[in-house]
Amino acid sequence: MLSSIKKYCFRKFRDSETKRHELNYLFWECTRRCNLNCLHCGSDCSKESIHRDMPAEDFFQAIDTIENIPQNFTVVFTGGEPLLRKDLEFCGKELRKRGFKWSIVTNGYLYDKQRHISLLNAGIGALTISLDGLKESHNWLRNNEKSFDKVINAIELAASSKRINFDIVTCVNQKNINELEQIRDLLILKNVKAWRLFTIIPIGRACHNSDLSLTDNQFVQLLDFIVKCRKSKEIDVKFSCEGYVGKYELLVRDSYFFCRAGINIGSILIDGSISACPNIDRAFSQGNIYTDNFYEIWKNKFQLFRNREWTKIGQCKSCEEYKDCQGNGFHNWHGEKNNVLVCHNGKVENAMKVKNLLH
Amino acid sequence: MKRNVIRKIIEGLSLTSVMFVFQACYGTPQDFGLDLLIEGQVKSKASGLPIKGIKVSVAHNMQYVQTDEEGKFSFYAEASKELTLRFQDIDSDQNGLYVDKDTVLTDLSKNVYLDIALEEK
Numbered sequence: 001m002l003s004s005i006k007k008y009c010f011r012k013f014r015d016s017e018t019k020r021h022e023l024n025y026l027f028w029e030c031t032r033r034c035n036l037n038c039l040h041c042g043s044d045c046s047k048e049s050i051h052r053d054m055p056a057e058d059f060f061q062a063i064d065t066i067e068n069i070p071q072n073f074t075v076v077f078t079g080g081e082p083l084l085r086k087d088l089e090f091c092g093k094e095l096r097k098r099g100f101k102w103s104i105v106t107n108g109y110l111y112d113k114q115r116h117i118s119l120l121n122a123g124i125g126a127l128t129i130s131l132d133g134l135k136e137s138h139n140w141l142r143n144n145e146k147s148f149d150k151v152i153n154a155i156e157l158a159a160s161s162k163r164i165n166f167d168i169v170t171c172v173n174q175k176n177i178n179e180l181e182q183i184r185d186l187l188i189l190k191n192v193k194a195w196r197l198f199t200i201i202p203i204g205r206a207c208h209n210s211d212l213s214l215t216d217n218q219f220v221q222l223l224d225f226i227v228k229c230r231k232s233k234e235i236d237v238k239f240s241c242e243g244y245v246g247k248y249e250l251l252v253r254d255s256y257f258f259c260r261a262g263i264n265i266g267s268i269l270i271d272g273s274i275s276a277c278p279n280i281d282r283a284f285s286q287g288n289i290y291t292d293n294f295y296e297i298w299k300n301k302f303q304l305f306r307n308r309e310w311t312k313i314g315q316c317k318s319c320e321e322y323k324d325c326q327g328n329g330f331h332n333w334h335g336e337k338n339n340v341l342v343c344h345n346g347k348v349e350n351a352m353k354v355k356n357l358l359h
Numbered sequence: 360m361k362r363n364v365i366r367k368i369i370e371g372l373s374l375t376s377v378m379f380v381f382q383a384c385y386g387t388p389q390d391f392g393l394d395l396l397i398e399g400q401v402k403s404k405a406s407g408l409p410i411k412g413i414k415v416s417v418a419h420n421m422q423y424v425q426t427d428e429e430g431k432f433s434f435y436a437e438a439s440k441e442l443t444l445r446f447q448d449i450d451s452d453q454n455g456l457y458v459d460k461d462t463v464l465t466d467l468s469k470n471v472y473l474d475i476a477l478e479e480k
Contacts, residue, residue, distance in 0.1 A: 025383055076386045096396070096435070103387035113421065120422050121434035125390025160421070163437040165388045194388065241384040258381075265383045277383055329384060 010256045018263050018306050022070050023298050027267035029278050031080040036107055037143045040212050041205045051270040056091050062289035075102045083110040089122035096123040108154030116157040127166040129154055133176035159191040167194035174211040177218050180225050194236040216351040226252045243344030244325035261330040262305020266298055279331045314339025321345055398433040399473030401426045412450040418443035441465050446475055456480040
């Protein structure tokens with residue numbers, strides 16, 4: 001009964017947020033260059049990119065169109081690897097002058113003491129660092145034998161600062177699914193407070209490697225691990241908001257699934273495209289900062305994000321969970337868009353069916 | 360205003376605590392803004408001229424910056440009840456020789472601007 005009331009209220013809340021459509025969170029794909037060549041990269045980034053880094057002034061010209069800056073508005077630098085930009089600190093300071101907060105998503109390889117200090121000086125407030133396993137499995141996925149040592153150094157630096165609200169993200173795959181407990185212990189040892197676990201969606205380079213996807217049983221193993229960790233409360237562990245997980249909702253995160261892409265989350269991509277999260281199919285771009293007024297596009301477009309009825313197709317068409325899932329995370333709609341790429345709840349249900357049959 | 364109240368009520372009813380503090384799935388956590396901007400200028404007490412190359416650091420913390428040609432410095436520091444800033448001449452006699460100085464900041468409710476005068480050695 002209580003659970004039904006909570007769910008009902010949450011749906012109402014989600015509808016009101018969708019109608020409100022307030023921009024709180026803006027990704028800036030500031031570079032497509034990357035110093036690593038990860039096996040799972042959803043953006044197909046590499047050392048050389050056909051795209052030049054977006055000039056800072058172009059980005060600022062676009063965001064200066066934003067009216068009535070909402071409270072807690074954050075710009076998240078993403079890439080590629082944002083630390084490859086030498087003007088990152090300048091950009092950060094300019095954002096703070098305008099009253100914006102800012103943060104970065106990094107693979108940690110270039111995050112040394114000097115960079116840590118200069119980022120703090122420039123007013124960084126939050127940080128996400130990727131750690132994808134113990135030494136061997138992390139270096140395998142990151143395709144670099146020094147990557148693990150570098151990222152551990154970055155984690156130690158981030159953990160030494162009370163100023164930065166940071167978390168660790170791990171892409172769970174065939175190689176690291178059985179070392180999650182050891183990774184958790186390592187993070188606790190390094191004084192990490194928050195850890196988010198992902199699965200890998202088969203887009204970009206990740207399409208070409210079957211070791212990256214979890215089986216249905218492994219996916220449930222991952223969710224059960226998160227439930228167990230959350231009970232022990234030694235570290236704040238959660239499943240990312242990548243997808244709806246049915247009966248595991250609220251057991252693996254603090255709130256119900258709500259894909260806010262295009263509802264509260266926008267992005268300015270490397271070529272000036274205006275979209276939502278950067279891993280969303282670029283065919284969904286709503287405009288371009290080089291030809292349109294950014295904030296006008298945010299206010300007046302994004303209908304496909306705000307009304308997701310069009311996702312009632314393929315396996316979502318007759319799904320009983322649709323009103324809570326609404327077609328899963330938006331980044332699960334690529335290519336022809338005739339069906340959702342991954343149904344997380346479907347994986348849970350399939351694993352449960354098999355388990356019941358065996359019993 | 361009315362909308363905000365309604366939002367708060369719905370938030371309470373759904374008994375989930377973090378609906379307004381979200382993070383994108385491939386993004387970072389929210390920044391809770393726990394810092395303040397510290398700016399200022401360092402001059403010679405005797406001549407009144409700006410001093411370049413003075414190290415401005417936060418005590419018990421690895422953060423520091425150096426003053427520029429105009430003796431100016433600017434950085435964000437972690438918010439706390441009290442902060443000790445240390446001004447040190449670290450470039451030998453390259454820009455003159457000055458006595459180090461510590462300044463304790465106690466009113467950290469808003470951004471800070473400091474005029475610092477260093478004595479010559």
